[in-house]
Amino acid sequence: MAVYTEVSDSALIEHLTKYDIGELSSIKGIAEGVENSNYLLTTTKGRYILTLYEARVDTNDLPFFLGLMEHLAQNGLSCPLPIVMKNGETLGTLENKPAAIISFLDGFSVKRPSADHCKELGKALAQLHMAGEGFSIKRANALAVADWRPLFEKSEKRADEVIVGLSDKIKTELDFLERNWPHDLPKGVIHADMFTDNVFFLQNKFSGIIDFYFACNDLLAYDIAICLNDWCFEPDWSFNITKARALLGGYRSVRPLSQAELEALPVLCRGAALRFLLTRLFDWLNVPVGAMVTPKNPSEYIEKLKFHKGVNSVALYGIDVNKVNS
Amino acid sequence: MAVYTEVSDSALIEHLTKYDIGELSSIKGIAEGVENSNYLLTTTKGRYILTLYEARVDTNDLPFFLGLMEHLAQNGLSCPLPIVMKNGETLGTLENKPAAIISFLDGFSVKRPSADHCKELGKALAQLHMAGEGFSIKRANALAVADWRPLFEKSEKRADEVIVGLSDKIKTELDFLERNWPHDLPKGVIHADMFTDNVFFLQNKFSGIIDFYFACNDLLAYDIAICLNDWCFEPDWSFNITKARALLGGYRSVRPLSQAELEALPVLCRGAALRFLLTRLFDWLNVPVGAMVTPKNPSEYIEKLKFHKGVNSVALYGIDVNKVNS
Numbered sequence: 001m002a003v004y005t006e007v008s009d010s011a012l013i014e015h016l017t018k019y020d021i022g023e024l025s026s027i028k029g030i031a032e033g034v035e036n037s038n039y040l041l042t043t044t045k046g047r048y049i050l051t052l053y054e055a056r057v058d059t060n061d062l063p064f065f066l067g068l069m070e071h072l073a074q075n076g077l078s079c080p081l082p083i084v085m086k087n088g089e090t091l092g093t094l095e096n097k098p099a100a101i102i103s104f105l106d107g108f109s110v111k112r113p114s115a116d117h118c119k120e121l122g123k124a125l126a127q128l129h130m131a132g133e134g135f136s137i138k139r140a141n142a143l144a145v146a147d148w149r150p151l152f153e154k155s156e157k158r159a160d161e162v163i164v165g166l167s168d169k170i171k172t173e174l175d176f177l178e179r180n181w182p183h184d185l186p187k188g189v190i191h192a193d194m195f196t197d198n199v200f201f202l203q204n205k206f207s208g209i210i211d212f213y214f215a216c217n218d219l220l221a222y223d224i225a226i227c228l229n230d231w232c233f234e235p236d237w238s239f240n241i242t243k244a245r246a247l248l249g250g251y252r253s254v255r256p257l258s259q260a261e262l263e264a265l266p267v268l269c270r271g272a273a274l275r276f277l278l279t280r281l282f283d284w285l286n287v288p289v290g291a292m293v294t295p296k297n298p299s300e301y302i303e304k305l306k307f308h309k310g311v312n313s314v315a316l317y318g319i320d321v322n323k324v325n326s
Numbered sequence: 327m328a329v330y331t332e333v334s335d336s337a338l339i340e341h342l343t344k345y346d347i348g349e350l351s352s353i354k355g356i357a358e359g360v361e362n363s364n365y366l367l368t369t370t371k372g373r374y375i376l377t378l379y380e381a382r383v384d385t386n387d388l389p390f391f392l393g394l395m396e397h398l399a400q401n402g403l404s405c406p407l408p409i410v411m412k413n414g415e416t417l418g419t420l421e422n423k424p425a426a427i428i429s430f431l432d433g434f435s436v437k438r439p440s441a442d443h444c445k446e447l448g449k450a451l452a453q454l455h456m457a458g459e460g461f462s463i464k465r466a467n468a469l470a471v472a473d474w475r476p477l478f479e480k481s482e483k484r485a486d487e488v489i490v491g492l493s494d495k496i497k498t499e500l501d502f503l504e505r506n507w508p509h510d511l512p513k514g515v516i517h518a519d520m521f522t523d524n525v526f527f528l529q530n531k532f533s534g535i536i537d538f539y540f541a542c543n544d545l546l547a548y549d550i551a552i553c554l555n556d557w558c559f560e561p562d563w564s565f566n567i568t569k570a571r572a573l574l575g576g577y578r579s580v581r582p583l584s585q586a587e588l589e590a591l592p593v594l595c596r597g598a599a600l601r602f603l604l605t606r607l608f609d610w611l612n613v614p615v616g617a618m619v620t621p622k623n624p625s626e627y628i629e630k631l632k633f634h635k636g637v638n639s640v641a642l643y644g645i646d647v648n649k650v651n652s
Contacts, residue, residue: 008437025432025528028366029357040354040366106351111334
């Protein structure tokens with residue numbers, strides 16, 4: 001949830017003259033995205049999302065994010081399309097903040113995805129990976145394997161406040177992942193945060209992906225691992241193999257996975273679980289005064305990590321090991 | 327700003343089957359209203375506001391609020407219209423909370439109203455007062471003159487933390503207002519919170535009023551006093567007599583004001599200033615842990631109260647005292 005910057009009507013009306021999207025009809029601050037201020041903007045021509053980029057976002061990254069949405073939309077992925085101003089740019093300034101207007105996507109996220117939703121998600125993720133090909137701007141993953149240890153060190157001394165022994169467990173896991181992380185798998189643009197809140201459906205069919213503000217270049221299969229962690233566990237944190245099979249099946253129906261990618265899934269899933277464990281742990285231990293957001297409990301990802309550590313075969317993700325190349 | 331209750335897609339889809347408003351297209355938590363959870367709901371048939379009533383709202387008041395919006399809309403005022411369910415009711419239950427769906431109003435609030443906006447506001451306020459006639463349910467003002475002293479007593483000991491001497495000043499003002507409050511002026515339904523955020527405009531013309539959750543039965547002219555306090559002071563808290571003249575002129579072009587109502591304006595304005603001073607003072611001194619809203623500084627209303635205490639003639643509100651009956 002977030003609306004940090006108040007946008008005055010006069011500044012907004014002035015700002016809209018830079019676009020060809022009609023006149024202001026209504027503006028509502030919306031509780032979407034935690035990093036930026038977002039507004040649902042209605043004009044005489046349609047509905048849009050107005051985003052003001054707050055201090056936590058590196059403005060150097062904005063051409064990547066906006067350019068990527070444009071590139072993906074042009075390559076057939078259903079995602080927000082940045083609206084171009086009369087001067088040809090997509091990034092403007094409003095209330096002294098970098099600001100963009102993007103198209104509005106119909107659809108809504110599902111809180112408890114079914115196997116069918118997971119299959120749709122898998123297909124959409126593969127479409128995203130293929131649509132990302134040829135995008136010229138690059139952005140390193142700011143939360144890649146090499147970044148996890150420095151991130152952990154910020155929470156190390158207090159990690160045991162969450163669960164006694166957590167600090168040691170994380171250190172052991174970091175040692176393992178740094179030694180065993182695959183580096184020669186297919187790379188490309190990944191979303192890196194394709195949680196259920198960022199994927200929209202209509203009539204149980206995929207209708208669009210939002211929030212590209214963690215997107216970067218990294219291993220494509222790592223994006224699958226992030227999704228397996230968020231989409232395929234039940235509320236009691238048990239793993240639903242049927243959903244995993246559907247997710248991977250949907251993905252592979254659009255983009256085949258190599259044997260190396262499949263075999264790397266357990267370690268990639270461990271990495272994805274640790275990555276979200278580490279950011280949640282940090283946020284949990286560092287709630288700012290007057291915070292508008294309750295941090296998510298890191299325990300969820302401690303449990304997920306434990307599951308993946310026990311996976312000795314991709315069969316546990318629903319992959320038929322005898323038909324890996326099918 | 328507020329979104330307290332999370333609404334799951336499955337519960338919402340089920341809830342919508344009770345209405346004839348089409349199928350769910352999109353749902354966004356919006357930062358509107360501080361007492362309730364509000365969502366902008368889009369269906370295949372249109373746009374609506376979904377409100378879940380949180381614990382701070384007395385559910386016994388909901389038939390008044392919803393019935394009032396219906397009554398006012400039916401009498402030609404542009405305000406949200408509660409949508410009737412197939413069972414004939416406007417109040418349902420969603421996520422275990424009382425819930426209503428109301429129509430969406432186009433338009434946006436102006437941060438710095440002009441004299442023209444104030445004139446439009448005055449006309450709309452008078453329309454509201456006239457449209458409220460004949461509404462059968464009654465609701466006492468929970469923040470009427472008799473409620474101010476008990477409210478003050480909750481802040482009394484700490485009031486001087488804001489400004490030294492504030493506690494004594496408020497006591498003196500309470501004594502004055504309790505002795506001098508008019509009781510025989512025309513009464514009816516008042517909005518009681520018609521601040522700039524609750525009034526929408528399109529092309530500088532009034533387009534609608536929202537947020538009726540302070541509405542009640544009280545002196546009609548007291549509603550004008552609340553508006554004079556919010557609409558006619560500049561950001562430096564100086565009083566803009568041109569805006570006041572426009573507001574009162576707009577009002578009187580729709581509903582005439584009696585000499586008694588005009589003469590009561592200074593004391594009503596003092597009362598309105600004190601009422602908002604007292605609630606802001608309480609909120610300022612009692613910020614809940616983890617609050618999502620920064621309380622507004624009470625100093626603004628200390629200054630406004632000071633202005634009204636110096637008003638010895640309605641001429642200072644832009645009323646031509648020689649033409650009071652014109």
